Amino acid sequence: MSSKLILSAKGVCKAFGLTRALIDVDIDISRGEIRGLIGENGSGKSTFSSIIGGAQKADKGTFYLKEKPYKPTSMVDAQNQGISMIIQEMGNISKISVASNIFAGRLEQFSRFGFLDWKKINREANRVLEDIGAPEIKAEMIIDELNFEDRKIVEVARAMLSDPDILIIDETTTALAQKGRGIIYNLIQRLHKSNKAVLFISHDLDELMEVCNTITVLRDGVVIDTLKENEMSVDVMRKLMIGRESSGSYYRPDYDGRCSDQVVLEAKQISLRSYFKNINIALRKGEILGFGGLSGCGMHEIGRVLFGIDKPITGTVTLLQKDRKIPIRDTSVAVANHMAYVSKDRDKEAIILNASIKNNITLPSLPRLSKKAGLITKKSETELADAQIKLLSIKCRNGNQLVKELSGGNKQKVVFSKWLGKESDVLILDCPTRGIDIGVKEDMYQLMMKLKARGKSIIMISEELTELLGMSDRILIFKDGKLSKEFMRSEDLGEKNIIEYMI
């Protein structure tokens, strides 16, 4: 048995200032193992995996990789020793080519007489991209031209470059559409078959059941339990993770998709070059409207145009209030008239990493908090922020902690809560529950239902069909920049019916 051991980590401790992220964590991984790592937001999953992946150092702990002591000095070093990692956040370097990203930190192997052999670099990069199943991404492309999903696939390529013994995948799949997920599942299978190992982090319990053959549960920085394949079940995982029983059915219980006829947001014939063409959308009062589709279908870009971030080349977006018609020219008009938008690209667009939780949450609400002479009291800010921190149980020391110190899921909660605190009437949510643990997801869905009941309207753009089916009154499926099908809420509607119209 011990000969099959590939990685052994014993007594791992890590603290960030006051926060003890890992306490005496022991994890052993054997060959052929696909190890799921689960736990609530902020339980230490990313911290553990990034220590193994060489991105940070443990305070204490011993590591053995293939029976040799293992102490990586950087991600590149870890990769050279056989451990690659796909990180939770966006890990690209912008403004340079795909090939440069794939070979970042290891370009010197292509240098001859001090010059880089770009032909060879690009050829190699294309080979890796083709090998993992993404031949449509080309080495010469500039990384910023790619969409979210393809950028993530480039990271997968970088990770697979060195043919790793252990591949770490930190909370990546839920942000990806079918294509990206397919690529990752295939690679996992390939590693499994060739007797290597995978460390897989996700909050989607069904996915974990399907992909993994062992699961370790972390809670508050401590290993709670490790489940063998025969002990694994969604219920057990849920219970171990949040430490209490939970109902498990967190979607809407009703199948009543009717809502008022009053249209609150209308897009007429909008087009954005290379993304979508002549799209009409009418969002009604109290409606949850779902957008679904494969990557490149244009749904994310439609969301951006609806909020006034990108300008359409044809068509108009109009917000309809009682007796007013407000053309959405830019984001400031949208926000001033009670629209909200959660961007999918969290670190780049949705939060200020170097600012406190409080200042992130209060940002869109500042006009409301301003009293006479523009005064915004510290008290009103703290009250607003603390209420939101409590509502979504954001794991932090207090509202003054910097957002960049939070775990991925907790950052996402900050994004969501800043718009909840603002009291918006029309919310456009692009992958709002991405990276959020099941306990809080349940709370978020409850909140969405409450918003709906209060007559607020929501557009939910999501890669997850179950989420769309579970929450929407109406689902619009997009394909290649066109509306392909509209579904009304119904008990009989299943994923199969929908997928047909996506591909």
Add this chain to the structure above:
Amino acid sequence: MDNTANSRNSDQNIAIQQELKLKVARKEILNSVIPYAGFIFIIVFFTIVTRGKTVTVSNLTSLINQCFTITLIAVGASFVYAHGGFDFSIGGASGLAQLMGALLLQYLGTPIWMCVIFMIATTVLCSCCVATISLRLGVPVFVASLCVRSIAKGIVETACQDAEIILSYERFKFINNIEVKTIILLVVVAVGYYLFEYTRFGKHQKAIGGNINTARQAGIKVKKEIFLAYIFFGFCVGISSVFSLFRDCTVTAQSGSGIEFNIMIAIVLGGFPMNGGDRSKIPKAILGALTITALTNGLIIWGMDANLVSGFKGLLFLIIIALSYDRSNGKLVS
């Protein structure tokens, strides 16, 4: 089974947690004390090495006057630096304003209050030019402000090429009154601090500096806010140049030059982040401004050559940047 509770609450882990608390608290205190300690150290150091020459009445008067000027500017510059604008036009704008004021007084006999308004208008116009160039043409602020600085400086140098402009000191002595100055300074600092910490205006600047995309998506009119920051900035520079002019009533080719660099150092010296954002604080900028002023003054009194002093300051700037610059942006993992 439930080993979390055990593990977190075991005596050993509670002790570790306590230790961490102490460590963090110690570090926090140290970080907040260092800038003040540095300031005091400089004062004490130069008092000793110059055998008290830095604390004579005449030097203190001149020191206080310099501090007065640079503090006013630091307050205004905080708004621009907070949104990430790396402005370098101050000295040029201030010199130009002084020239304009002097010319109006000398040759047209304009009433003094009109002169003051005109001078402030000049600096506001300069900083609006910087804002317009950088926002309209999309050039970095540094480049835009460098252009404006060159133009302004060119005008001043041409005008003062042959002779300095000298006003009669006696006529304007009343402006040089220390009480008037102190009141104005306090008002500007108070208003600046209020705007910066307690209103949307300041908070928006910090948000823009933190992440311009997020700011835009939160409904902030980014361009408008940036423009407003420049107007306030120009206003502060304007007031400071009025007092600079009447302090020695002379305009030379060198008037105003060097302030921009002092402000740049002041900003980083006080611990104000170079890219702006949430950690921007006016007191940090002011403390930095006072420190750099005391340092410059001390070095000169000590007998260091003026050219060497600016070289020294450049070196100092580099060292602080190297020590404090947040490199995490370039890392692969945040």
